[in-house]
Amino acid sequence: MAKKVAVSACLSGKNCRYNGEPKGNPELIEKLEKEGCEIVYFCPEDTCFGTPREAMDLTVTDEGVKALTKFTKTDRTGPIADYACEFFDKHKEIDLFIGKARSPSCGVATGKLYDEEGNLISEKEAGIMAAEAKARGIDAVDDEEVE
Numbered sequence: 001m002a003k004k005v006a007v008s009a010c011l012s013g014k015n016c017r018y019n020g021e022p023k024g025n026p027e028l029i030e031k032l033e034k035e036g037c038e039i040v041y042f043c044p045e046d047t048c049f050g051t052p053r054e055a056m057d058l059t060v061t062d063e064g065v066k067a068l069t070k071f072t073k074t075d076r077t078g079p080i081a082d083y084a085c086e087f088f089d090k091h092k093e094i095d096l097f098i099g100k101a102r103s104p105s106c107g108v109a110t111g112k113l114y115d116e117e118g119n120l121i122s123e124k125e126a127g128i129m130a131a132e133a134k135a136r137g138i139d140a141v142d143d144e145e146v147e
């Protein structure tokens, strides 16, 4: 049976990033297609907030790690987490999750984490959707780490 791989939609070249600019990973997509993988794309941010949109950062707050918009500090965590749960509930047979490196939603082990004063605390965090994938025991990797 074909390996089922969930992939950040922006890696396909789709203009769904916060600024609407493409940043695909054509080598990765080509490799997955050559291997006969079934690719299921996802983009929590475009679905929940549209494009373009205000960029977000993972931020430590009194209530834990939240995805806050950079300037207006709007908490975007809930809709992204809900999207992730719905996605994984719908696609139960995912063999591998490939997230866009450094994304506060999709990055697997490369997300930047800040304190509320804007100081960088870590560059090895999971984004909100990637964290849900990991919590469900799904193998997960940043796109730049796929060999």
Ligand code: SF4
Pocket (backbone or CB within 6 Å): 008, 009, 010, 011, 016, 017, 018, 042, 043, 044, 045, 046, 100, 103, 105, 106, 107
């Ligand atoms: S990194 Fe994730 S949320 Fe951001 S544009 Fe890509 S798929 Fe969408």
